[in-house]
Amino acid sequence: MASLKHELDQWNEGVIAFDQGLYEDALEYFEPIADSAKIHFNIGVVLATLGDFEGAGAAYEQATKLDQYLAIAYFQHGVANVALENYAKALTCFHDAYLYLRGNMVIDYTQLGLDFKLYSCQVLFNRALCYIELGEMDLGMTDLWRATREKQTKAHDMLDQALRDKGQDCTVFTVPQGVLYRPAESKVKNSKKKDYLGNSKVIAAVDASDQFAGFKGKSAWQVQMSGPTNVASEEPRPMTPPG
Numbered sequence: 345m346a347s348l349k350h351e352l353d354q355w356n357e358g359v360i361a362f363d364q365g366l367y368e369d370a371l372e373y374f375e376p377i378a379d380s381a382k383i384h385f386n387i388g389v390v391l392a393t394l395g396d397f398e399g400a401g402a403a404y405e406q407a408t409k410l411d412q413y414l415a416i417a418y419f420q421h422g423v424a425n426v427a428l429e430n431y432a433k434a435l436t437c438f439h440d441a442y443l444y445l446r447g448n449m450v451i452d453y454t455q456l457g458l459d460f461k462l463y464s465c466q467v468l469f470n471r472a473l474c475y476i477e478l479g480e481m482d483l484g485m486t487d488l489w490r491a492t493r494e495k496q497t498k499a500h501d502m503l504d505q506a507l508r509d510k511g512q513d514c515t516v517f518t519v520p521q522g523v524l525y526r527p528a529e530s531k532v533k534n535s536k537k538k539d540y541l542g543n544s545k546v547i548a549a550v551d552a553s554d555q556f557a558g559f560k561g562k563s564a565w566q567v568q569m570s571g572p573t574n575v576a577s578e579e580p581r582p583m584t585p586p587g
Contacts, residue, residue, distance in 0.1 A: 354374070355377060356532045358374040359524065359526050359527070362386075370386075370390050371387065374390065381411035382457065382458075384403050385407045385414070385420070385525055386524045386525050388400040388404040389524045393521070397425075398424075404421035415441045415444040415467075416451070416460065418440040422435075422471075423516060426470075431478050434470075434474050435471060435474040438470045442464065445467065449494055450496065457528065458525050458526075460520070460523050463495075464494045465491040465492070465495045465496065465500055465503060468487045468490050468494065469503060469514075469517060472484045472485070472491060472511060473514055484511055
């Protein structure tokens with residue numbers, strides 16, 4: 345069994361390779377140490393970046409098997425299925441992501457090494473688009489309405505327009521390009537390579553802060569809007585679905 349130091353070094357080297365655009369090399373670093381949900385999530389990110397959404401989905405699914413409560417992995421599994429135009433499976437993934445938010449309106453993964461906050465309104469919005477794509481307009485509109493009631497950032501104001509437009513020509517939320525689990529810098533301070541940014545080669549995004557991907561499958565797999573800024577979460581408010 346590889347030592348913890350070796351696994352940490354492999355993890356760090358994989359992150360560096362990814363940031364340098366060496367995606368195949370990143371996989372070679374991650375795959376031998378894929379015994380945790382975090383590393384399987386990273387593998388999913390790399391494969392999605394390479395356009396292998398089936399492989400990415402399998403990696404995210406394995407992450408949830410290792411950590412049943414990892415809402416972000418269910419969320420990204422749903423995004424991968426949207427890219428494959430498998431909306432029924434994506435719907436299930438987003439349902440599970442919302443379930444494992446466990447009543448929270450936001451989960452901040454930053455302290456765990458993933459620079460991302462997952463908001464309940466994002467999950468509801470993605471699920472709504474899947475319902476609409478599957479012809480379940482009433483359920484889709486209900487989720488869109490709920491999403492507007494749980495928005496927490498200025499960027500989430502676009503949900504109001506999406507509700508008025510009944511979800512037409514909308515795009516799903518996704519984790520921004522280049523965001524993956526990274527080891528704590530303090531744990532790799534003695535490593536020879538500590539450049540976490542490197543010379544990134546972004547192939548699927550306009551800006552690393554973007555959080556939207558095309559909804560209509562691979563042909564529209566492109567970033568279109570900037571993601572939300574970080575604000576403090578609010579307590580859930582009682583909701584009454586529209587009549």
